[in-house]
Amino acid sequence: MSDFLGKGWAVFAPEPAVRDWATHALVGARRALKDPDLARWYQCEETWFVGLDAMQNDACGAVAGSAPLSGAAVDFIAAHCGGWPALHKGQLSGVFPGYPRPRAGETEAGFRYRRNRDAAHVDGVLGVGTPKRRFVQEPHAFILGLPLTQAAPDAAPLVVWEGSHLVMQRAFAQAYSGLDAGHLAEVDVTDAYQAARREVFETCTRTQVHGPPGSAYVVHRLALHGVAPWSRTAEAAPEGRLIVYFRPPMPGGVRAWIDAA
Numbered sequence: 001m002s003d004f005l006g007k008g009w010a011v012f013a014p015e016p017a018v019r020d021w022a023t024h025a026l027v028g029a030r031r032a033l034k035d036p037d038l039a040r041w042y043q044c045e046e047t048w049f050v051g052l053d054a055m056q057n058d059a060c061g062a063v064a065g066s067a068p069l070s071g072a073a074v075d076f077i078a079a080h081c082g083g084w085p086a087l088h089k090g091q092l093s094g095v096f097p098g099y100p101r102p103r104a105g106e107t108e109a110g111f112r113y114r115r116n117r118d119a120a121h122v123d124g125v126l127g128v129g130t131p132k133r134r135f136v137q138e139p140h141a142f143i144l145g146l147p148l149t150q151a152a153p154d155a156a157p158l159v160v161w162e163g164s165h166l167v168m169q170r171a172f173a174q175a176y177s178g179l180d181a182g183h184l185a186e187v188d189v190t191d192a193y194q195a196a197r198r199e200v201f202e203t204c205t206r207t208q209v210h211g212p213p214g215s216a217y218v219v220h221r222l223a224l225h226g227v228a229p230w231s232r233t234a235e236a237a238p239e240g241r242l243i244v245y246f247r248p249p250m251p252g253g254v255r256a257w258i259d260a261a
């Protein structure tokens, strides 16, 4: 636990129950990748499948005939991340050789940020308007990642800046200090967020988070994270690098998102 609170992420070693879940989920994932109704999720010249709500799991995480999702990561979240909630439909994040290519409508600076900075972001901090201003509007309780395929560690892995959640927590606490808890989602946090991100890039170690099917990652809700480029020589299963993510909403909203451990 202290490790998670210091680093902002943890990888749980492969275990049979999670491996079994991932085997079933892969069947559902293959279906989703071919579903014409979900074709809009192919982005960046088909090198990325965004896959929001693409998994057809139930509230216990059961999918394509699997048992409910269980294991050490689930137990950890239940004990340390505010309890184990009913689950939304999982995000199927698929990345394929050649990532990143420019996303439709992306500026040159945006693409550079994707290629050189892994499109690093904190979940829930949404950009609104042009030029973009930032607001915390979809605060999540945690990020749980479940790899479905074998992929090399440099096949577009999840990257997390170690300790970045502490920098973000400080920055947001300051931006919101003295403000009414009911209106925090309307507070423009652009400047505080950008300054905190700069501090993270200068002071925190960028870490590749990787594991085979059967393992699980938990990322702190405030951690700066992104997706690294697919390195030229990296190999992966034919389906690509597939990870299912669960990011349930934070009970207590923005105030709790800042204040909880």
Ligand SMILES: [Fe+2]
Pocket (backbone or CB within 6 Å): 121, 122, 123, 225
């Ligand atoms: Fe994210």
